[in-house]
Amino acid sequence: MLRIPQEDAESIRILCGSAVTEGLHRRAGELGWTDLSLRRPLWTARGRSYTGAVLLAADVAPPPWQIIVKVVPDGAPGREADALTEALDAVPEFSRGHLAGHAFPPLRLEDGRTVMFQEIAGDSLRDTIPAGVLDSEESARVAEQVVRGILREWNGPGLEHAVPEEVTVSAFLRRELDDVWTGGGSLHAFGRSLEVLEPSPPWLYTDGSRLPNPYLMVEGDQSALPDPTVRVLRGMGHGDLHLDNILVPMKEKVAQADDYRLIDLCTFDRKTDLGRDAATLLLSALVPHVRHEQPPDQRKALLRFIVDPDARHRARIVPEAVRQVEAVCATARAAMSRRRDAWDVQFLLSLTAGALRFTTYTGIGAAGRRWFARLAAHAMGQVLLLTDEAGAGVSAEPDPGRDSFALAGFGKAGTAAPGEATGFVPDQGPRRRRWETRSGPRDDDRAVIGFGPGHTVVVVDGTGGVHRWSVDGDPLPGAGGRAPRLRLGHQALVASLTHSVVVARPRELEIVHFPQRGGALRSAPVVLPDAGHFLVTSGGDVFATHDRNLLTVRDFESGTVIETIPCPSSLASSAVSIDASVVALARSREVRIHRRGAAPLVRTTANSLPRLRSGWLKTLTPDPGCQLAVSPSGSHVGCVTFEEVVVWRTDDGREVYRRVLTDRESREAMGAKRMRLVCTEAGTLFWLRRGRLSTPTVDGGTQLRQSGTYNDIAISRDGLLIAMLGSEGRIEVWDL
Known part of the structure; x- marks a missing residue:
């Protein structure tokens, strides 16, 4: 007759159920036990249990023996007893030193659970701990x-x-x-x-x-x-084999590494990956x-x-x-x-x-x-x-001696819910250089690059001169420039459906066409009402201008007005998709996204100048501006203020990325020369600031390796290519 102290019997019933108690009595009759008591206070293994098993340290007699009673649930963990037996028999020399074996045969319960009676790993439970x-x-x-x-x-x-x-x-x-x-x-x-x-x-x-x-x-x-x-x-x-499945005896508080024991072998396999x-x-x-x-x-x-x-x-x-x-x-x-x-x-x-x-x-x-x-x-x-x-196409370690343009991914691409796992950056980085030339304009901070029809590459210099190449790098007919020079800040745009460009001079827009038969044709200039009327430097199928009141969408043939959209007061920035189906207009801390055929979206941003983000000086400074970008099809809108970078999807208005800028990024955002923000169809932003190219939406802001500085960057209409115009006249086209 097995005697179990009342307190221990109650603990077993609460932790394991009455079926385990009945099983212990049956096994005691088979083995001749007359006494079973639990280690007090109740012993539990240090570490983590991933299988739901219950472990109890027990003393049984006769003869006196300290064992581990392990109640294993049904299912995959339930095969542990058989798996341990198989592992013990596989290489006995290893098993004797590094596996905790069966002290007594296991017991199968009617409910599918298994009760194992295991040797303790080491000489003492107190001095044996998980790694x-x-x-x-x-x-x-x-x-x-x-x-x-x-x-x-x-x-x-x-x-x-x-x-x-x-x-x-x-x-x-x-x-x-x-x-x-x-x-x-x-x-x-x-x-x-x-x-x-x-x-x-x-x-x-x-x-x-x-x-x-x-x-x-x-x-x-x-x-x-x-x-x-x-x-x-x-x-x-x-x-x-995680660390908590390795038990190590301690001697004078020092781990005896060579005396380790492996436990929880329910997943043991003789033919597993080595x-x-x-x-x-x-x-x-x-x-x-x-x-x-x-x-x-x-x-x-x-x-x-x-x-x-x-x-x-x-x-x-x-x-x-x-x-x-x-x-x-x-x-x-x-x-x-x-x-x-x-x-x-x-x-x-x-x-x-x-x-x-x-x-x-x-x-x-x-x-x-x-x-x-x-x-x-x-x-x-x-x-x-x-x-x-x-x-x-694997690129494990970019060569620091050339432009690698390697992007990071697997970053936090959203803030929809606390702790929510979000986004890899998809296949959006410049990864293979198509061609390059050094025949572009040199040291011209007004020069602009863009893609024309058929992936032709077009550069407009600071005088309005046009330089053109095929996608393979073959020169195409262009046009010379003239005075006065273009306004500062990329005041030109390359058409994506026709071989045309538009350039902004102080009081007018000049549209130049390049027919297949050769030469350059100039349409009648589009007269701008005043010096406060600007060219929106995004688009492609169409182009747009804006003043304090209206953003005007125009065709590339003659500049004829297609539609107008009201501008918010204190307009800070604007951007349009290739066909102007999505128009983004920003004030200092607010972005309005107009979607053709859908209700507009209004989103807020944080925006303040570095070093003036607190204190009385903040109240005396004017509202800072910002930069906007719309992906070619209009799927995403990106915004970089002096304080943060944000990206929204335009189909549902969901915010897919938001991050506070570093102080250095904020300082480098000031200026008009060699600045550009473009957005890919996946929502990845490329930010050219002071001639250096980065991806502010990747890994908390990734500065791309490059040689020299850039005056401008552009993405093709189909989003498959990206072009860079270097300050020393170098032009590069990369696959995205």
Whole structure:
């Protein structure tokens, strides 16, 4: 007859139910126990339980024995008892030293649960703790021992006779992500929130790199992405080897790293990806370092150090994170030295799958989930580089010696709800230079660049002279300029449907046409009422002018008025879409968006001059201006004030991005020369300020690498090309 103290019996009933109590009595009769008592106060494992199991420390007799009673729920966790038995029998030498075995046979309950009776890991429950509660130095030492153990001791004998398996990258990833991929759920939902699924751009920009969309790499069968065949090794693996599934005994408060024990083996598999355990261990160790947003340079350094170690990255990474990466990656490489090249590829694939799985863990926060999505893209990009698929367009490390125009992505693209995970920047960055020439106007801060029909490239210099090229760089007929010079501030516009330009002189607009038969034809000038009438320097199918009262849309043939829109008082900026179906008009702190066939939108912005944002001086300064941009089709409107950058969608008015500018950005926003704001169809902004090009909507503002300074930039009507006009006369056209 088993005696259980009344207090302990009540605790078991409350925590586990009466079925467990009845099961303990049955097992006691089989094993001859007469006494069972729980550790008081009730012992619970330090760390985290992800399976819903209940663990109790108990003393049973005779003979006196301290065990762990683990009540495992039905379903996938319920196979833990059988999986542990299989793992214990696989490599007995490793099992004796590093697995906590069965003290007594497990018991299956009628409700599907399993009661396991396990040996304690180590000599004492008090002095054995999960590796997840150790400091970074000690947990790194434990990680080294565990990685070395699972690759050399646990899998070493089997690897002597192993034959690598040939598999496509997509098939490998789908097998690793089977349970979270096939069911959709949070993995797919997070991908959609990042705007990389539905729609699904094949290439993404993040941290200065052009990388494959890891979600599409899992799907496979993508015409725009390669799917190389790789050779991988399979072997025994824990399957869920995070830090809290590693117990470590302490001696005189020092972790005994070589005496670790692995627990919770319900996912054990004899034929699993050999890199999965090491990858999972590394990712779990990095969670504390990435659960909050990192400065872009630190984030990129850590990501690149993981997938392509380079000593130059160390200075930007916190030492604790470096220690964790080296503990896993360097140890694994040493353990797999005879298979180093193949291992590097396989481990990167393991990181890709593991990182995507970690994006489903809501407990690590939105910033952490975005970081793991970035890591998946970086690891996948490195796989393509190592498998000689770089020709597909991977750009892992831009060359600092030339214009790279690499954009970042996976950023916070919205503020719709607190904690909501939002947006990758899609495939919008300049990634491949089509052509360049140095025959443009030099040192002309009034010069303007634009795209004409058929992707022709047109430059209007400060005198109104027109220079033209085909999309392949062949010169086309142009026209000379004349006095007086154009107004300051990009006062010219290139037509997108006809070979025409319009230039603004002090009191009139001059429209120049270039017929196919050659020469240049000038329409009668459009007389401006006064010096306060301005050309709107966006559009293309049509153009627009504005004064204090009206914005007037005109055709490119003769400047005939098409429609007029009332301007708000104190107009600070204006912009129109290619066909003027969307018109944005801004006051200092208010943006009005007119949509053809729909009600107008009114949105507010913060706007104040730097250094004057508080105190009595603020009341004495005039309202500052701002810059506006409308995407070619009118899908998005962007605004940069002296205080913040905002982007709205025009179909529903939703705000998709908002960020406060840095003090430096605010200061550099002052001025008229070499300033321009343009918006892509995805809502990405390109901001030319004082000749330097940046993307203020990406990664908290990304300054693009460039040679020299620019006078102007332009995006083609279809949004596929971007052109830059350098101050030294250099013209470049890049694919977007």
